[in-house]
Amino acid sequence: MDNRQDLRDKLLRADGIDPEDVSNAEWEWFRDALTPKELGRGLQGSVVRRRIARLAVAAAILMAVATGVYFLDGGTSRVWAEVLDKVRNTKSFQCRQTMERIRITADGQKDVTTTETITYASEEYGLLLETHLGGELTGRTYWLFDRNEVVAIGYVTKECHRQRSRQTREDFAEEMDPRRWLIRALEGQYSKLGRKTVNGRTLAGIESHDTKVLSLSPQGFDEYVLRLWIDMETKLPVRAEIEYAATVDGLTMKSSFVADQFQWDLELPADLFTPHIPDGYTVWTDRLDEAASIHSLRLFAESAGGKYPSKLDQWTMQQEIGGFEQAPSASKARQMASGEYRHDTVWDALGFYRMLVEDGHEVAYYGDRVTPADANLVLMHWNVSDTERRVVWGDLRIETISVGRLARHFSEARQAAPLVDLLKTAPYETRQLIAGYLGMIADESAIVPLQKYSEQWSGPDDENPFEKAIDEIWRRQQRSDSATAATPLVKGRLVYANGRPANRGMIHIGNATSWADSTGYFAMAAPAGDLHDYHLCCAFGPARHTGRAFFWSPAQAEKSLTVVLDFLYTVRGRVVDPSGAPLRQANVKLVSRPEVVTDDFWTFPNRARIDAEGYFVFDDVPVGVPLELRAEIPGLPGSQRRITIGELAPDQSYDMADVVLSSSAERNLSQEK
């Protein structure tokens, strides 16, 4: 390894850091700061639909935000760490949340609703929320992480809702865990409320008008205030208050929210977290299945003018169905085989699709080109085994067919893009078949994927089915499109594989030639010819010692072209004294000769270590740069030597003749090759 890495590793070790390894705790500390979405799972947890659940989340958030108070209240990081540590080590808690909502209508009528919720949270069992309205228990909601389920029982409506929760304990912690909210709280704006004594206890508080702390949209709030108090002795939150007012469609809503009566680390029995559903209650579920997805697509098409979502993502679907408000109304109740009921909504297709993606089913979806009228086109498919795929047709029929049959279908329907998708996921044997189909129907968009598999072909060259398909595409396209005008300009950039511009590199396209400027950019007239006429092109570094050949057609002229040149050379040599003995104490460095050099070329490692035998190695030396080796014995005037190496030829090592240094040697500026 190079000198720099050795030095780096040793510097790190001198500072007590292991350069090779990072502890799992360290990785987890970082990972904990991320939301599941940021972690690449790409999915939000299930939507918190029921109000009662939302309240619980809000309460937990308040509790969590409160833990950030002391830090902002002028405390030191030591005290902050203590609060954080305490909350982090909390295994259970209980609190009361009171919410009052006042609705004032345009004609001045007041409508007041008060809800009281007791929250029980246990790291071991889950979360339970008991809602009281007017002193009466109206509902219980259970978040059961081990069962991946949320169960909400409504005692007034005599209904029970079972929701599959995609949230794990960790996901849930994202919303509930004080540590995450602490981080968010730190980004907010606060003012201090100072300290006060309540029942002999000293509390510290802050006040915030920053809606970001609760992830609320700042629009739509006429007033918003959050106040948080923690106990200075226990370093734990004791009270949180939120007040806000908003005007929607001429209606003013005022809400106040208080979380208090916190109890930390109390014993909560397991039975408390076991849902008991009384007999005769209607059970609703949102369990996702294939049928739900099909119903969902049908609902969507009915609500969106006879079209499926062009893409299965929330934004696209909202746009296409005419806004978010439309979506909830597009919902139908259905009794499932289990006897439970569910509401099919337009979003189920999205949920099902995400589930397939998450579970690695290589799902493909073509709603952008398939409508309910296209009974014989494939709308969606995913793998059920290596050789079989589940297929949803345009008329929402669903069946399992072999990959080969699906490929044949796409080729008969002359659908190249789905075939390319299938090429990427099909088993090896089927890829050859798909290549044949692509050759018959596809355009140049299939060439890059075909090339990828062509390189992996291990049979005889003249039987390479991927090459044959590419040839077929070119041949066919040269025959057609014969009278298309040439495009005026090709623009692009020449760079080395390390990202540096290939300053003054040369590029040939057809019979046209151009040179890159100092930043690697070039522009040139495109050769005249057919739009799909592929030209063999090449590009070189400034010294012509590294080059790359590629194909280009005028059809690509609108796209900027980036050509990447190799960047990999090694210079080796040995430093000796006139008697041939190794000179370990010498310094050697490789520089680019000043007349050509800009700072841009200083990237290559220009110092090498000399081993006990006097040998040195410079790795990753760039092409196209005239090089000079400089050697000296430190402290011996007159020992310096400069040796011109020149520009290097590609893909090889450069072994220098021995570099002879002596104290009496005259400064040697002669050039060697």
Add this chain to the structure above:
Amino acid sequence: MDSENRLEGLVCRCQHGEQTAFEQLFRRFQPRLRYYVRRLDTMGDHVDDTLQDIWVKVVREIGTLKDPKAFVAWLYAIARHEAYGRARIKDPFIELTDEHLERVPEHDEPVFTDEDATRIHQGLGKLKAHHREILTLSFLEDFSHQQIAEILGIRAGTVKSRIYYAKQSLRKEMERGHG
């Protein structure tokens, strides 16, 4: 070269949200980032928090990085920004003018090898902040002067002379520490 390609691939995978790639990237760069951040925040109060913030920012913004090859310099630029922002350390480069623009005598530039690592490490701690930072960057990574200039927000021409003077100072500190 190979490792450069692998890094680029890793960055691309991160841009597509692959968690295992993030973990690899994290494990690869965390040790040297820690070294760098410790050199900036000499009190060491906020190093863990700063590192965490750096990585959160990397995860959130890696999609905006146009050229994966620019990742390393981008990473250090973020690290620097987070470190100075959080600890409210004064950026040592803000008030410096380009005071040393004379031509640097190249043959006289001190050479530091890994044999001296412990003394280099100790010497760094005694340097002025702007010298310490620029040398730390040049020891940790294969940066070009242009890249260092971008990270520090100074002119490329200044980098070369500043590294030269920083190295002279370091050599003096090492000799003092030794003798």
